[in-house]
Amino acid sequence: MAEYEPKIIAFVCNWCTYAGADLTGTSRIHYAPNVRVVRLPCTGRIDFMLILQAFGQGADGVIVSGCHPGDCHYTAGNFHARRRWMLFRRLLDFVGVDMRRVTFSWVSAAEGAKWAELVNSVVADVRKLGPYEEFPQRLGGPGQKPIEVA
């Protein structure tokens, strides 16, 4: 397990966190290369089935990040995301998803350093937890079958 590299999938909004991650780049702040970013217009767009799908694809950790509350480019999308998340995390917890592997955060377009810190801390945490094999196994092995989406 010495060579284990966690696989992190990040769902971010276009206006704050994606721009914040761009700023990390322009500031040349280095961070762990384990993250793959999926760009969406708004955290409000994040259907939490996407999180399950990410784990189904063998992700060891998931980051969800958008604009700070009150700063949403679309007025209230992040509030919807937050409210939905508060409900959904209880369901995830109930069905046995390891909640330590899902990180919900706010990173603004001005917080390049925070994005790097966020990714590094999530990678470090998930590295300690080890690969998330339990979840994909339930779905028939890593990367095998997509969860049915209507």
Next chain:
Amino acid sequence: MPRIGVFICHCGENIGATVDCAAVAQAAGRLPGVVHAVDYKYMCSDPGQSLIKEAIREKRLTGVVVGACSPRMHEPTFRRACAEAGLNPFLCEMANLREHCSWVHEKGEVTTQKAIDLVRMLVEKVKRNRPLTPIRVPITKRALVLGGGIAGIQAALDIANAGHKVVLVERDPSIGGHMAQLSETFPTLDCSQCILTPRMVEVAQHPNITLYTYSELESLDGFIGNFRATIRKKARSVDESLCTGCGACIQKCAQKKIPSEFNAGLGRRTAIYVPFPQAVPNKPVIDRARCTYYKSGRCKLCEKACPTKAIRFDQEDELVTIDVGAVVVATGYDVKPTSFFPEYGYGEYKDVITGLQFERLASASGPTLGEIRRPSDNEVPKKIVFIACAGSRDPAKGIHYCSKICCMYTAKHAMLYSHKVHDGQAYVFYMDIRAGGKMYEEFVRRAVEEDHVRYVRGRVSRIYQKDGKLIVKGVDTLLNSRPVEVEADLVVLATAMTAQPDAEELAQKLKVSYDGDKFLNEAHPKLRPVEMNTAGIFVAGACQAPKDIPETVAQASGAASKVAGMFSRDELSREPVVAVVNRQPPPVWSTCVGCFLCETACAYQAIEREEIRGRDGSLIRTIAKVNESVCQGCGTCVALCRSKSIDLQGYTNEQVYAELLAL
């Protein structure tokens, strides 16, 4: 079969030094559906773009992925290149190999692998992209300006002078707003009315401006370019077409002791009145709550006095509906009354007045004709105390913010007083002097150095009456908090500037957001200062935040130029990243079940109800429909939809899941 082209940019050394671009292109070339994959030094340069265009034509590409910088940087560039080569621009995606990869990771295999992953995700996405066309929205080239203060006047004149029709709505009987009440203006001490009233007349006479005074917005429906406003014209009880503004009615009116709003309660007016002699329009209204006839059924003295028979006791409110393309909100501010301050006498001391009341005392058109005389006994005050930050910057009073104009107008008041009462002494109690602005600091220094106004840094804790004087107790924090006591004849409170009492109600009518202090929110605090988050609605003046006249006028002109810019085109064109509800052939029609959860999630009121009817006109189902000219494309409705019937163009479920499945 998809035919995808992948173009990997080195960005000089920016990507090339860390990521093995050739390897990325090679790996991309092996992805299913990719028929063309190359790398190049500068993809955004002219030869780079030509590379893409040629490939689109020669390889008949159905989709393009450019692995380069952030899409926030060059997505428009590459989409334009695709469009020029005949490929729908929305079939082009960018993988962010620079900001998200080469700039933030070390050189090595892992980084190259990440670049390959990023490209693969976007290749899978672009395979599922659909050609989209920009949405076109027609524009009604008429603007609605709410509020006839200096902000509304400036905005209306600028839009009208640009050649567009304007409807200006003011709820008071005259336009002019607070600026008409002011005596002189800082830092030049030019007379407020002298610079304002010509503008008011210009508004009334402008062929492009329709003026509705004594009127209020009843409702606003529609969306950018296509609003429908309903305006309530309150009954003036005077036929404006017949009234000549002679004023005979006003002289005869039996009610003469009504506190005048224009004089901030310091003067008196009649029940049939014009707020001030320079009013525009100069036609009276009857204050029905105060009029003897409406109270007792008898009087009608004004009717007898009117030479043109213009009095209409039976006039009713009238609702007018107007189509407009844009709205400028310029509804202004209010100030806290003296009754807000228990420590300064709850408004019970006649000689403790607000800054606005002092403006009326100092104004040549005011109740004392410009002489400074205190309200209680009409004497000229020999000692006057001005208290800055009365309420402002005081969390205990629930007002955290700085009212911004008080430092300047307090200096102006003290200066005007010194000019008018040569043997008097003015004191100013202040917290800090905030005199940022052209010639502002110089102005305050002039008050101190030339007009010998005594500035005391410290708060006033209490005011009480003693032997006909007002005892002002405070401390001088610059002298070790030594107690200071002034026996004043008149005290002027620079009371906090607040939002209009009904600002919240207005914001809800307009569906725009407002802050905790009920000031309206601009779309972006730095980059979009005159737009509001609802497209097509703009903001100007102190309804957005406390601000002085120059700033208000600048913002009003900014809002007006935004409106004029919008009206310079016949239709609006916008990105087609909007939500759509699926439609299917009968008998399914749509998988939408009509729960309208999406309606509650939408911050823009973009969800409409569509009725599906049979040939006989009977209602089959009601399903959701997205008004694409209102939808902003956040996708909150998509995530909420139980039956997955609504999807976001450009970020469809199919596309996003495909990205995930590529990992």
